[in-house]
Amino acid sequence: MFWVLLLLLAWAFAGTACTRLCLTAVRAATVDTDVAETTDVPTADRERDLTLYEAAFLSGGPARVADVTLVSMARQRRLLLAHTGWATVVDPRGRDEMERSVIGAIGPEGQSRIAPVRARVAGAEAVCRLADGLVRAGLAVPDGAGTTVGAAVRQVRAAALAVVALGMTALLLPVQTGTPRLLVGLWFALPLTLSLSCLALARFEVHPYARWASPAGQRLLGTLVHGPAGDERSFLTSVAVRGVRAIGEPELRAAFAHRDQPWRE
Structure with a gap:
């Protein structure tokens, strides 16, 4: 009856993962409701057009704001x-606080590697203020809250795979008198069905699993209207929403794709 121990283990994996998913989904919905009710920004203001930096943050977080700037x-x-992965200041006068953050991150020498500049700008006070304003407006989720549902979904997927593996192991065990293999398979089908059902419900009820944007923020992102082809605003909006992969210029794209190589003697 060793297969019974495997079945109990399968139920433990499936039950724990599904319980976590249900709790995190409820918690995420509660957070969104609380933010909407406690925000001091009128609903009409939450339906305003997003700025370029706001769209970047809601789509990709602080790092995306740095990229767009x-x-x-x-x-x-x-x-x-x-x-080659270097940034050089041409005009040291920033036109807004994000640009001033970039210039400050590059440093007084006016030149720096792009990777550390992106990291410094992502953690700058200007980005923090932008994030706080979006959270107060109900357009962004509090820090860390958006990662929990996605992590719970991944745990349920892993649990489903574990149930399948445990079930296959039980079926490959030597035949035991009085326990048909079909019956063993049916017992393992129960925790597998539970896991797959939770994944299906999550797909329709709490998808997409946004890390940064609240449901209200996601709706605003969906209403972004791109300008005519070749328009600068349209280009930057695409970068804000899709990231640096939306950059068409090979050299500019290479600047972000470049990775530092170890120094060679």
Whole structure:
């Protein structure tokens, strides 16, 4: 009856994962409701058009805000982004606090690797204030809250795979008198059905599993209207929503794709 121990283990995996998913989904919905009820920003203001930086944050978080700022300055020829991964300041006068954060992150020498600049800008006070404002407006989820549902879904998927593996192991065990293999398979089908049912419900009830944007923020992102082809605003909006993969220029894209190599003697 060793297969019974495997069955209990399968139920433990499935039950724990599904319980966590249900709790995190309820918690996420509660957080969104609480934010909407306690925000001091009127509902009409939450339906306003998003700025470029707000769209970037809701789509990809602080790092996306840094990317959009760098790309915007590079397109205006006020910042040089080399395909080797270096950023050079051309115009040291930032037009807003995000651009000033970029210039400050590059440093007084006016040149720095792009990777550390992105990291510094993502943690700058200007980005933190932007995030706080979006949370108060009910457009962004509090820090860390958006990761829990996605992590719970991944745990349920892993539990389903574990149930399948345990069931196959039980079926491969030597035949025991009085226990048909079909019956063993049916017992393992129960925790598997539970896991798959939770995944299906999560797909329709709490999908997409956004890390940064609340449901209200996701709706605003879905209403973003791109300008005519080739329009600068449209280009930057695409970068804000899709990230650096939306960049068409090979050299500019290479600047973000470049990775530092170990020093060689």
